[in-house]
Amino acid sequence: MKYIDRKNTNCIKWDGLENQFGEDGLLSMWVADMDFACPVCVTEALRKYINAPLGYFKPPLSYFEAVVRWEREHHNYEIKSEWICVTPGVVPAIYWAVRVFTKPGDGVMVSTPVYYPFMNAVDHCEERELVRCELKKAGTSYEMDYERMEEDIVGKNVKLYILCNPHNPVGRVWTEEELRKLLELCRKYHVMVISDEIHQDIINPMLGRKKVTAATVGDYDDMLITMAAASKTFNIAAVQNSFVIIPDKGNREKFQAFQERMSVGNANAFGYVATAAALQGGEAWLREVTEVIFGNYEYIKRRFEEECPEVKISDLEGTYLMWLDFSSFFAGKREIKEFLQKKCRIAMDYGSWFRGEGYDAFVRMNIATSRENVREACDRMIRALREEV
Ligand SMILES: Cc1ncc(COP(=O)(O)O)c(C=O)c1O
Known part of the structure; x- marks a missing residue:
């Protein structure tokens, strides 16, 4: 899967951080799209089309x-x-x-x-x-x-x-x-x-x-x-x-x-x-991206299970959006924001945005990205959580 550095491409995920989170420079794992180039058959079809008036x-x-x-x-x-x-x-x-x-x-x-x-x-x-x-x-x-x-x-x-x-x-x-x-x-x-x-x-x-x-x-x-x-x-x-x-x-x-x-x-x-x-x-591309996404899921699950089991991870049956529960560490919105943005420098969708009861210390993590970004996010979160205990 070809990872693309999407900064400065007018994408909401990386270039819209200031607007949504009040600051730039965060490791972006929010909006539900992928950091991968779309299938070549798509870009070829679009290229062909733009040759016509x-x-x-x-x-x-x-x-x-x-x-x-x-x-x-x-x-x-x-x-x-x-x-x-x-x-x-x-x-x-x-x-x-x-x-x-x-x-x-x-x-x-x-x-x-x-x-x-x-x-x-x-x-x-x-x-x-x-x-x-x-x-x-x-x-x-x-x-x-x-x-x-x-x-x-x-x-x-x-x-x-x-x-x-x-x-x-x-x-x-x-x-x-x-x-x-x-x-x-x-x-x-x-x-x-x-x-x-x-x-x-x-x-x-x-x-x-x-x-x-x-x-x-x-x-x-x-x-x-x-x-x-x-x-x-x-x-x-x-x-x-x-x-x-x-x-x-x-x-x-x-x-x-x-x-x-x-x-x-x-x-x-x-x-x-x-x-x-x-x-x-796009079928072959879909098979490949599925492998990457669920490989990332297994990796993240294993990291938390082994290094910080207090973080509860919901089963990911479908989507590339993981649902993580940090309520063993944080009481509410202010604390989770302080942890994620100030300490970890990561942007994820906050649980409270999804308007259920009792999800203020949850986050939604978009894992359709490179293993490097996923590893970096796990490193930052686990290191910062160790300081909490
Ligand atoms: C459940 C669900 N529906 C719809 C959308 C967005 O749909 P669209 O971009 O086609 O408006 C999303 C994007 O995250 C989604 O998760």
Whole structure:
């Protein structure tokens, strides 16, 4: 995997530190993208495309074919081209879907701690109530609390649930049984489900089971929307392209009507070109990056187990985002910030950003980077923690 020093390339991760953390010069392990060059097939396709005049672009058939094939071959999800709505990102698609599929007074449920734009999407939509249902801790992993969910669905007028599969930040790849239980619960109370599967391709090879796409566990077509992209998988977030799969005609027409009303029914040319190329030719690259990511995970786990077992590490079933618990050392936000930024000079997403209860001393660590950066981060954290005791 070709590591790139991305400083001074206008990337948020390295060049946006001052803005997010109030200072520069930190070892950057926050924003969820990779420090690796994307697959060569992507850069070649983009190069070829820019030789043509950059006039208005017609989405190519090959893009839709590539998405259909990828979903079938990698996720056992049989979809039709016409089910695909293209958007310039999963986050905007979630914002729009909240608007389209709920009305003022409705509750929208998420399982916290969770990727914070889910909650922003609800907060920014007038008169929708955000309903946060806590995940339950289960050893070094997490589970859904179905009882609490049912109570809140009923008690707080929940009409939409936003699922994160695999889950950012706790790293769960939900099992078929868990997904079915969730979907049956939602069906019982007529709750629509958005399944954000953007991390679907980054799965721990040691998981011992296949990652399951929510839409494949039964016939939930009338209540389920799947959102995914090639952006996390192949490190091409900058081209802003994602696919929203809506099998139900009525739901699709509602979503498309919104896109039309807002004149946002499309993504840019580079996104189509890069995504199609990645899905068509990026498999070997994906295998290689998966090995690097989960090699990093094993390395970090071993370092902490051997040198500082008080730091609790959640199982990383999927995603390249580790979830670390420093609460044996630190009481809250101020202390963890002091430790991570001042002592270690590292930038990671703070647990409190994910808005669960009791995660102030947690951090999310992006490990899609070089082993050198990972080793350096472990050295700095473990050395500083030794001084704490
Ligand atoms: C769960 C999840 N959804 C969506 C996104 C971002 O999606 P996009 O860049 O397509 O808007 C991220 C990025 O970290 C993510 O973790």
